[in-house]
Amino acid sequence: MSCARLAAMASTLAIVVALSGCGGSAPKSDMPPLPASASAPVTYERDLHSWAQPQVARVKHVDLDLVADFVAKTLSGTATLDVTGQPGATEVVLDVRNLEIRSVADTGGDALPFLLGADDPIRGQALTVTVPAFAADTVQKIVVTYSTRPDAAALQWLTPAQTAGGRQPFLFSQGQAILTRTWVPTQDSPGIRQTWSARITVPEALTAVMSAEMLTPDGEDADEATHSYRFRMTNPVPPYLIALAVGDLAFAPVGEGVGVWTEPGRLEAARTEFSEMRQLVDAAEALYGPYGWGRYDLLILPPSFPFGGMENPRLTFATPTVIAGDKSLVSLVAHELAHSWSGNLVTNATWADFWLNEGFTTYFENRIMEAVYGRDRALMLQVLGWGELQDELAALPALDTRLHLDLEGRDPDDGLTSIAYEKGAAFLRTIERRVGRERFDAWMKGYFERNAFRPMNAAGFLVDIRAHLIGADDPALERELQLDTWVYQPGLPSNAVAPVSGALTAVDTAAEAFFADRGPASAIPWSGWSTQERQQFLAWRPDGRGTGRDWLSNPQLADLESTLNLRAEGNAEVLFGWLQIAVAHRYQPAVPTLERFLTSQGRRKFVLPLFTSLWAEGDWGRPLATRIYARARPGYHPVTTGSVDDVVGGPGLAASGS
Ligand code: BES
Ligand code: ZN
Numbered sequence: 001m002s003c004a005r006l007a008a009m010a011s012t013l014a015i016v017v018a019l020s021g022c023g024g025s026a027p028k029s030d031m032p033p034l035p036a037s038a039s040a041p042v043t044y045e046r047d048l049h050s051w052a053q054p055q056v057a058r059v060k061h062v063d064l065d066l067v068a069d070f071v072a073k074t075l076s077g078t079a080t081l082d083v084t085g086q087p088g089a090t091e092v093v094l095d096v097r098n099l100e101i102r103s104v105a106d107t108g109g110d111a112l113p114f115l116l117g118a119d120d121p122i123r124g125q126a127l128t129v130t131v132p133a134f135a136a137d138t139v140q141k142i143v144v145t146y147s148t149r150p151d152a153a154a155l156q157w158l159t160p161a162q163t164a165g166g167r168q169p170f171l172f173s174q175g176q177a178i179l180t181r182t183w184v185p186t187q188d189s190p191g192i193r194q195t196w197s198a199r200i201t202v203p204e205a206l207t208a209v210m211s212a213e214m215l216t217p218d219g220e221d222a223d224e225a226t227h228s229y230r231f232r233m234t235n236p237v238p239p240y241l242i243a244l245a246v247g248d249l250a251f252a253p254v255g256e257g258v259g260v261w262t263e264p265g266r267l268e269a270a271r272t273e274f275s276e277m278r279q280l281v282d283a284a285e286a287l288y289g290p291y292g293w294g295r296y297d298l299l300i301l302p303p304s305f306p307f308g309g310m311e312n313p314r315l316t317f318a319t320p321t322v323i324a325g326d327k328s329l330v331s332l333v334a335h336e337l338a339h340s341w342s343g344n345l346v347t348n349a350t351w352a353d354f355w356l357n358e359g360f361t362t363y364f365e366n367r368i369m370e371a372v373y374g375r376d377r378a379l380m381l382q383v384l385g386w387g388e389l390q391d392e393l394a395a396l397p398a399l400d401t402r403l404h405l406d407l408e409g410r411d412p413d414d415g416l417t418s419i420a421y422e423k424g425a426a427f428l429r430t431i432e433r434r435v436g437r438e439r440f441d442a443w444m445k446g447y448f449e450r451n452a453f454r455p456m457n458a459a460g461f462l463v464d465i466r467a468h469l470i471g472a473d474d475p476a477l478e479r480e481l482q483l484d485t486w487v488y489q490p491g492l493p494s495n496a497v498a499p500v501s502g503a504l505t506a507v508d509t510a511a512e513a514f515f516a517d518r519g520p521a522s523a524i525p526w527s528g529w530s531t532q533e534r535q536q537f538l539a540w541r542p543d544g545r546g547t548g549r550d551w552l553s554n555p556q557l558a559d560l561e562s563t564l565n566l567r568a569e570g571n572a573e574v575l576f577g578w579l580q581i582a583v584a585h586r587y588q589p590a591v592p593t594l595e596r597f598l599t600s601q602g603r604r605k606f607v608l609p610l611f612t613s614l615w616a617e618g619d620w621g622r623p624l625a626t627r628i629y630a631r632a633r634p635g636y637h638p639v640t641t642g643s644v645d646d647v648v649g650g651p652g653l654a655a656s657g658s
Helices: 003-009 264-273 277-288 331-338 351-373 375-395 418-435 437-450 458-470 475-481 483-488 502-515 531-539 554-563 572-584 588-600 604-616 618-635 638-644 650-656
Strands: 057-069 074-085 091-096 099-105 114-116 125-130 139-148 155-158 170-173 194-203 207-210 226-237 244-247 250-255 258-262 296-300 315-318 346-348 454-456
Touching: 057 091, 074 091, 091 139, 099 114, 099 125, 194 207, 194 244, 207 226, 250 264, 250 277, 258 264, 258 277, 264 296, 277 296, 277 331, 277 351, 277 437, 296 331, 315 331, 331 351, 346 351, 351 375, 351 418, 351 458, 375 418, 375 502, 375 531, 418 437, 418 458, 418 475, 418 483, 437 458, 454 458, 458 475, 458 483, 475 483, 502 531, 531 572, 554 572, 554 588, 572 588, 572 604, 588 604, 588 618, 604 618, 604 638, 618 638
Parallel strands: 057 194, 258 296, 296 315, 346 454
Antiparallel strands: 057 074, 074 139, 091 125, 099 139, 114 125, 155 170, 170 244, 194 226, 207 244, 250 258
């Protein structure tokens, strides 16, 4: 059957079609290609968060030619899209949000009629372009001339003062989940993979890097006082993985095919912190097959980067708070690296199955950590994750504790909870434990091979695991695993097993003693503890987990703060743990430390819970939150302000606070 015919059949929801295999040439890269994967069925599923109609016409390639203007805070130029369509189709629907569309034309310069649809607060607008009728197996090019707006949600334009070096401005993008449409007009759905290329023109003093092969490492001269960088990504990727950063950037190799990019002043610290990156890549490949993207580099961003890390292909973006000075937070790199398989090769078809990206990655991350740093370290990380999972299960409405989510009418950000990560990973560990590691690993490796460069959803995952791991001849196994319960029901199924770490059990004992006021802080063996043990100590709560408060007296808090030297704590995870305790107790002496933390970095995982806890502390916390947020907000990325605005002061402050 022809691709067009298949596509035509797929116009209703959830018809199983090998859509993504249509019209696509085998992915090329500068590394050996991954094994072919023609056999796996792909379920086409409508993406609630995209206006695109890929069953009618789909973007196959995006070519960007953009100039970065740091004064106007805009990227402007063209996006040239290669589009295929059903024979006879005359409409191509793209996703845009907050873009200035100047014109739409064919490559001959003839205007193409277009219509901008109603602006949906979550999805943005449909940009519907009318084109000459598609013929079978032909590609049409659409040239969109446009400019981003200074408040594009994916982009943050930093002043020199907001960088480490303090002399040059900085720009970076964050596409996941549905923000790419605020700087690239394309079909912004994770199920619509596109190859891409770009030319980015920037001021002479700055360097542009992207999540792609860098074709011009030294840049090429362009108009007055600017130069251009060209890039190409020959593997088809979901658009949320198109990423750009521009700044005063330097590179240091760390090993063969791996290195770090960051501002020159941080380069040495970054190189040292991540000196084990090559081992991480080797371990990942030994587990689940060849790394398919060529180089693996890390970009350390300025402190306003809203996430810990972002798995942009070939170039993970990361927060500088991961540079702890003692390599204690490298599991974050293991995590983003693991996404090179789970997420970037096999991609959640829609954000309802975000757990397929993050749960697999959290599992895989832990296997990398075990391979490189040993079982004890890996178990500690599992236990910390399990604790987060318990907190989340207690805090969320039951329906949000399912792996496969219903996101109708919701922002995909709502699915960004520990459930996807930790319940997802616990699910895979449950299967691993029951079938044995050898069998499990063989399945997982095959899963990545069979489904490489394809979208995946919950139903497709269940088909794959039943076909390739469980089989039809072992009904006891099928019953015991409770696969459907894990995927579709709230909470934790009865076969979930809590991980146990001897080291962290000892920490719990020490925490219990201290928190029950059975000894001074000097009795805590803090200096002998790893970061993970310290995190566990600070996450301890008298009522199990959760957000207990008033269980420590002021003298105890003061003893803890001074004995553990928490005012000078340099590890962001440890500091965060302490500040959560301090805020829950309205412990005034920690406020300067809190204020410094909230104004010196903008990672949402730290910032949002702290403002939420402050806000929960009524008369004490709200004025503090309001005052600190007014200072901190101008430095945060739109991803972070978008969340914190909902907590602090409501829309009033949000409107006036920027
Ligand atoms: N892909 C995520 C970040 C993300 C998720 C961005 C959803 C936008 C929407 C990334 O891989 C991630 O999970 N980062 C974590 C760190 C990780 C070690 C758990 C983070 O940023 O905290
Ligand atoms: Zn992740």
